[in-house]
Structures are given as C-alpha cells and as structure tokens.
Amino acid sequence: MRRKVIAELLDDDRGTAAEIAASLADLRRINRWFGGTRTTVALLRKAARMSGIRSLSALEVGAGAGDVPLTAKRVLTREGIELRITLLDRCPSHLPVSGTMAVAGDALHLPFRDNAFDLVSSSLFAHHFAPDALQQLVRESLRVCRRAVLINDLIRSRLHLGLVYLGLPLFRSRLTRHDAPASVRQAYTADEVRLWLLRIPARRIEVTKHYLYRMGVVVWK
Numbered sequence: 239m240r241r242k243v244i245a246e247l248l249d250d251d252r253g254t255a256a257e258i259a260a261s262l263a264d265l266r267r268i269n270r271w272f273g274g275t276r277t278t279v280a281l282l283r284k285a286a287r288m289s290g291i292r293s294l295s296a297l298e299v300g301a302g303a304g305d306v307p308l309t310a311k312r313v314l315t316r317e318g319i320e321l322r323i324t325l326l327d328r329c330p331s332h333l334p335v336s337g338t339m340a341v342a343g344d345a346l347h348l349p350f351r352d353n354a355f356d357l358v359s360s361s362l363f364a365h366h367f368a369p370d371a372l373q374q375l376v377r378e379s380l381r382v383c384r385r386a387v388l389i390n391d392l393i394r395s396r397l398h399l400g401l402v403y404l405g406l407p408l409f410r411s412r413l414t415r416h417d418a419p420a421s422v423r424q425a426y427t428a429d430e431v432r433l434w435l436l437r438i439p440a441r442r443i444e445v446t447k448h449y450l451y452r453m454g455v456v457v458w459k
Contacts, residue, residue: 239396241430244420247413249366251329260411262332266305267408268418269361273449274390278361279310281388281454285357286319288458289385293320294356297382299345299375300363301325302332306390307359324355346374350382359388364455365425369434372426376438380459389455392425398451399423428453 247253248261269275286294298307304325311321324339326348333340343349345363358379367375379387392398399422406415426434428445435443435457442458 239394239399239423241394241426242423243368244423246366246417246420248417249329251331253411253413255331257411257413258331261413261417262303264409264411264414265302265362268414269306270309273452274361275306275309275313277390277448277452277454278306278359278388279313280448281359281390281456282310282314282321282357283317283319284456285386285388286314289356291356291385292318293322294385295322295324295354296357296359297324297326297348297350297355299326299348299358299360299379300366301327301340303334304338304340306361308338346371346378348378348382352381353384354382356383356385357388358383358386359390361390362392362421364389364391364431365421369430373434373437376435376457380438380440380457383459385459387455387457387459389431389453389457391453391455392422393447393451393453394422394425394427395451401450422451426453431455 307323311323326341326343327333330342402418402422409415432445440457444456446454448454
C-alpha cells in the first residue's frame with residue numbers, strides 16, 4: 239500500500255470544542271486498548287535499562303493531553319523508575335491546564351537548550367511528517383536530549399487499515415473517524431524508517447515492531 243498524505247482534522251482543531259475533547263478521549267482509548275501506551279512503556283523501560291539510570295527527564299513532543307507519557311510514568315514508578323515529564327504541543331488547547339509542565343511550541347524548532355532532557359519521545363506523531371521533515375524532527379530532538387530519542391508510531395499496511403475501518407464504530411468523535419484511517423494511510427513501514435534515518439548522526443538506531451501494528455524506534459545519541 240502506497241503512503242498517502244491526508245490532512246488530519248485534530249491537528250488543526252477543525253471541530254467544535256466538544257468534538258476536539260471527544261477526539262482526545264478517543265486517542266486515550268486507542269492507546270490504552272491497542273498497544274500505544276504499552277509500546278511507550280517498553281521504549282522508556284529500555285532507555286532506562288540501557289542508560290543505567292533510574293531517574294530520567296523526558297520531553298514528549300506532539301503530546302496532546304499527555305495521556306501516554308503520564309500513564310507510562312505511573313507504570314514505571316511501580317518498577318522503581320522515576321520520570322519527570324514535560325509536554326509540548328503546537329496547539330495550546332490540546333495540553334492539560336494543570337498537573338504537569340506543558341509548553342506550546344514547534345517540534346521542528348524546540349524552545350529548549352541543547353541537552354535539556356535525558357530523553358525526547360513522541361507517540362502517534364512521526365507519521366505527520368514528510369521524510370525530510372521527519373529527519374529534521376529527529377535531529378532537533380537529538381539536539382535537546384542527552385541520551386535517546388524514542389518514537390512510537392503506526393505501521394502502514396492494508397490489514398491495519400482494514401482493522402481501523404472495522405473499529406470506527408468505537409470512536410465517539412467524527413474527527414477520530416476521519417483521522418484514524420488517515421493516520422494509517424500516511425504512516426511509514428519499519429523499512430522506510432530505517433532507510434530514512436540512516437542519514438541521522440546517531441550512535442545507534444533500533445527499530446522494533448510491537449502489538450497491533452505499532453513501531454518503536456530508539457535513536458541513541
């Protein structure tokens with residue numbers, strides 16, 4: 239299946255406040271039920287183990303309400319791993335109003351100094367970028383991290399797209415019913431990501447496959 243770029247409605251808040259809130263709630267359920275949170279937990283656990291550090295700062299780019307990293311933080315706390323989370327999103331309306339550090343900003347021009355965080359991570363975000371912009375996103379993330387960039391995203395395939403269409407009745411927002419298949423159509427395959435990240439000046443790049451067509455990428459600085 240060829241990659242097809244389709245604008246996603248939630249990205250530009252193309253809906254009412256109620257529709258946007260419902261779509262963000264849909265994303266929470268998608269990540270909880272279909273492997274998104276599980277993938278981020280696995281990537282963060284690996285980064286902690288390989289770094290030999292039990293207390294890490296992490297920036298989540300394209301964070302939305304921050305449900306994935308904040309849930310991962312609670313899971314890993316029970317394993318003795320402390321995460322200090324900062325959320326960044328282009329749309330201030332997506333970010334939580336209280337409870338954690340949150341910043342509105344551009345993921346391709348992060349408003350932080352070099353080596354500001356141990357880790358920079360993202361979930362369901364990388365597929366929004368064309369290959370050149372994806373490389374820029376990773377380079378910019380490497381600039382502000384000390385240890386690794388973690389990417390949790392979808393894997394494009396016909397079967398995955400078919401499963402998404404079957405699951406559309408589960409979603410409450412019309413934004414999600416549009417955006418969910420659009421996300422799969424413009425997602426990358428694992429081989430494409432490996433190829434396009436070859437130009438990144440990293441110590442090592444690991445690409446793994448996870449539950450229900452999720453991809454995990456660790457770019458070690």
